[in-house]
Amino acid sequence: MSRLFRDVEGGPLCPQGSVVCIGAFDGLHLGHRVLVRHAVARARELRLPSVALSFEPLPREFFGTGAPPARLTPPRARIEGLRALGIDVVGLLRFNAALASMPPDAFVRNVIAQRLRAREVWVGPGFRFGHDRTGDLETLQRLGAECGFTAGAVDPVSLDGERVSSTRVRHALSSGDFETTARLLGRPYSVQGRVVHGNRLGHTLGYPTANLRFHSKRPPVSGIFAAMVHGIDDKAWPSVVSVGTRPTVGGTEPLLEAHLFDFDGDLYGRRIDVEIKAKLRDEETFRDLPTMVAQMHRDAMQARALLDDLPRQACA
Template structure:
């Protein structure tokens, strides 16, 4: 069971000590999982806890000052994936002006030592921390030698010769290469959430949808997609989906809408996960709703073909 804490100060979270992995952990990809697996091994050998130290919002979101920053996972997804990867303690710090202004020395003393009881700290080679990003692996090792913890820099993790990085995965997703992204993530790319009520326009047009709000999350993908929806039954349900602002109906809020093929049921309030399989096209503004429906017909047929779902037979039709 993962223990989740949000505060930089407070009682020690690991009196027996911990092996700490630090990072933004966007996506918790195969490189992150390899890092956590190594940390688990070391924690077991030392009789310590396996701790992940991360931030919400992630630092680049904070410094972007309102500019949208695409994320592979939202905070909930990151927590779920870190637990699945083997962390038993997650210190998910609120990244704000106070934390950004903390000196590297204070961060190490107050967070790594006093809060987490660090015995070893595992980082990537490009890890920077503290005010003005003054902290680096060299300084961390110096502080560790003085304060009693070791520092290990985890080497680059490669899959098929490609370095596994969150930025690279986001680039694959933006390009619509979901197979490449899944190869580096170690799982399909999904967006999850609770189904909310929309304007019911899809139902009127013959394409009822399950709608998901993105909230504060900025998706690395947008457009029209062939997808699979998880959480309805024992197997994923094929669907066609759009993710965007719906310019034809003058929408403003990004919304994920999934039309489930050959499905009739009430999904409001259910938590589902939408797996992205293939991008069909970019979002566009149509001259009227009839033109939009004609294109949706084509999108649905293409998604059915890609997902191996035959066209539904009319009622009473015989083979």
């Protein structure tokens, strides 16, 4: 069974040794998958546990320099995705002031060597770590020679002549290009989460919704979308989805609201997976509620028609 740990300090987690891969893993795109699968394969060859080492919050979010990048994958989905790729131990280290100021050699000795007893460490292209990002692959290799592990980097993964990266995924999403997004991720883009209570305005207006929060993370999409919602029963439910702050009703927090066509039931507390298929329009501010409801009717009709036209397998 896969294990999760959050702390830098503590006793050995893999006394017999491990194979470690390190990265942000936001989105778990094709490049991440190559890195993780390589580490898992090496761990199986050596009959050792595989470890994926990452951080929460992401370093750029912690430092808060400029607008933080939109988050592609919330923590739980990141953990579940790594486990699905065969990882035995997930380290989602708490990125705080102490970890941010830790020199590369201390990080290697305390976490990689002592806690994980690494035999091999694998990273992606351009990997940097430690205080002021002063550590790199060469640092890992030098310290590994002292601590008893080897370190290497996997080759970058390219698609259409350009390296696959989380930045490129975010750009495709912000452009509404879900076909390219799916190719970069190796799967359709979706938002996962537990349904929470809203203000029930949608129910009052005739459009009850299942609501997902982003918990202070900036979503990579905004607007109105056609989507398929998974996790309710054996079928995927065609839906119209809004992602935004709901400015017409004075909202400020980003929220995903999914109206499931022809669904009658209580979804509060359920974990669902909202697979976004196409963007219909940007979020707007309406002069009054009747105008907004009229647009909601048009959005629902457009989403139904679009989803009905998609190949059956694309909505399964």
